[in-house]
Amino acid sequence: MRMKTKLLDVHSSRFLVFINEKDARETKLHPNDLVKIETGKKTLYGEVVIDNANIQPGEIGLSKDFLTVHNFSQGEIINIVPAGTPESVRYIKKKMYGAKLKKVEIESIIKDIVDRKLRDIEISAFVTALEINGLDMDEIATLTVAMAETGDMLDIDRKPIMDVHSIGGVPGNKTNMLVVPIVAAAGLTIPKTSSRAITSAAGTADVMEVLADVSLSLEEIKRIVEKIGACIVWGGALNLAPADDITIHAERVLSIDPRGLMLASIMSKKYAMGSQYVLIDIPMGKGVKVENVEEARSLARDFIELGKRLGQYVEVAITYGGQPVGHSVGPALEAKEALETLISGKGPGSLVEKATGLAGILLEMGGVAPAGMGKKMAREILESGKAYEKMKEIIAEQGGDPNIKPEDIQIGDKTFTFAAETGGYVTQIDNKAITTIARQAGAPEDKGAGVYLHVKVGEKVKEGQPLFTIHAESEVRLEQAIIAARRSEPIRIEGMVLQRIGNI
């Protein structure tokens, strides 16, 4: 049926197509049906909403989200027809039943995700089937390339291209906010794209966004990186492996992160960015994604093997993830701590040790530091202020204020502090509980929300001493976070008295 577009100031992350009831009846369309939209140039897919309030017969209302991705002008004539069941649903079911998927089948699923032919139900079934039945290395390599090639690719005129990625799971991991400027200050090229938080309280993109714009175009990135050697941007704004941004939504709702999809998600972006040397940080510890060394090694092998198939040289660092990195968890709190560390060249041991360790490996991989000397060189770059200078360049190029001071950063002003009910030593900080509290407080969407830890594992505390403070931007969120904190045991304190035997 031929219809006239009407642009609606309506926003949903779905591609909604508003039609009048009369047209719906005529075209045999029902609410939530998938429709195919044909213009002279392209074929798109969307989901039907019956709307008699705004839409006259003969009109088709398109939501903003549609228009963000595809250009339409008011009054453009388009053709809409019901879309049948996408072929790729069969391949999703094949994976449900545990079969190995062929190259064309994986490509079909990814293409249909990018084309929006698959919606929440199918995408959720796909990620759930992957979580349960997994993917082998052939499938993962195909998935990675398919995800990269259905999006844009970057070609930077510098060599070698370095990259670093933390698989996440450890709260407060603002490490790459230090690693990137250190590596770039040494003259290497590192166009860092990051994702937003999936199950954590803040991804590097969420943290960087506190200081500068992270939604840059590929052209802007190319220009910036060719000029100053680095950037820290959000991959999701880039149409790099766009299927990933869609599947991540379902993963986030379900709080799952299937291994094959995680590998493909990370490596497809590296592949699309043209990275040649990739360092993967696998935090290991209780309450993070990888809890033991066997699992960490197995994952490391997968990354290295996948890199080989993609023509990339991959190294893996297994790092300590038993408690949060530094003291802060949540976008603004983490940005503040990272900035303080860059300015002073000093900061919490857990943050500085990790950042210089990872940066050191990259300096060696990139050939600017002799073997075994990378970490020392990284520390010198940090302490000398060169890393801070590079970070100022990055912030400035990304449209932020390079002279921003840590105290300028807005932290959620609705706060609640938990104090020690008894004195003793901090024996454990529960990563999952801290993440849950920060998320309940509103992180990562509410930038100022999160948790500030006044103590770390091994420290001695007195009764009544503050342990951690929750920051939120609204009272409702603060309440939710307090409830979450009371339900769990985020910080465990044990007295040193292990045994006390009576007066025999």
Place this chain on the structure above:
Amino acid sequence: MRMKTKLLDVHSSRFLVFINEKDARETKLHPNDLVKIETGKKTLYGEVVIDNANIQPGEIGLSKDFLTVHNFSQGEIINIVPAGTPESVRYIKKKMYGAKLKKVEIESIIKDIVDRKLRDIEISAFVTALEINGLDMDEIATLTVAMAETGDMLDIDRKPIMDVHSIGGVPGNKTNMLVVPIVAAAGLTIPKTSSRAITSAAGTADVMEVLADVSLSLEEIKRIVEKIGACIVWGGALNLAPADDITIHAERVLSIDPRGLMLASIMSKKYAMGSQYVLIDIPMGKGVKVENVEEARSLARDFIELGKRLGQYVEVAITYGGQPVGHSVGPALEAKEALETLISGKGPGSLVEKATGLAGILLEMGGVAPAGMGKKMAREILESGKAYEKMKEIIAEQGGDPNIKPEDIQIGDKTFTFAAETGGYVTQIDNKAITTIARQAGAPEDKGAGVYLHVKVGEKVKEGQPLFTIHAESEVRLEQAIIAARRSEPIRIEGMVLQRIGNI
């Protein structure tokens, strides 16, 4: 935040909550977020759409679907707050990882589905996890009762209450359109609720809807059944086990039907209807849900065992499902064939044999026919016209025209007939292919769409003789069905010449 309701003439099957961008920013709500809506009396959940076109700050737009289920008046003051992640997501994940769910966990999932706290992503993950990991009998019994008790229950003042259900999968199975009037004509009580098609081209409710209203209230059903002993209605209109109608949507999109969920779906409705004697029809054959006798027997045992736990007496009939029942597939085509058979007392052998066989078992279970005599009695009731008289009563009570003639029923007038390319015997009719063709033609939503089979297995055909006709209501759908038919081999013809040896 306190807001004023505005009723919107917008229809989607989701519970959409439209708010202005300004309020969204203030309440930290984002598109597609889950929100909790509190009125003086109840707490509801919905999904955020940002709408600056219709909604002013301070207003909250509610879609029709919301209002169908919950009453709101224009201008009512309600409170909305962001809803956190529902607890039941954890239990869904537990099932993903293969664990057995506890009673409270299953109850929590079902309650959250009914309350609309879980949406497509979570529900799809749930059905996918069930499809892969299954449920044991404890879980199924709990699920069944939870599904029944979160909805309405019927209490009919007649005894015994009979019920029949086909688990479906065989195309053209309009059998219960005959069984119900036969059983009721013998004086038994049979309040038949059916579902619409899940993966087939027509459910009994879709077929009956061609002749009468199937969306009745529980009060109307009680009145009708107490008066004439029978009804054939759509369970989905009834708020009987409402969770089922929601999960079925995801199952339909994915074309899956996990066993535990199927058992609970069927039996929860029988439980809610107060049925005491239940006959389950399990069609068996190539291309239906149950392909071999071991599987049929295992399923039969599950039904009987589940019935015991629910206090119901269950018998199971394993029936021939190797090809479609009768000649017609699709709501209107099937209604026509059922009506012709009821009027004349005669019809296609596959339909009459099956209907009288099942009705006979019910007559024996209900104690109105001596053991071994049920089928004979059922056939007499059909041939005598008593079944047709009862069907006319049912149609009339359900607001249809009891004097409707088969030729009055509107069949899709966009048709295409496939003819035999070679002469020979029909050796196979592919159930799945026939279903796919009928669905591509528009069934079950388009009532007149479907497939009419001119031949059945074992018949001899000549070259050029019509094999089957596709009926559709639109050219687009007809085209799609023709493509589907060409891609498959719906009817296989083989010559009788098995070997031909030259003139030696």
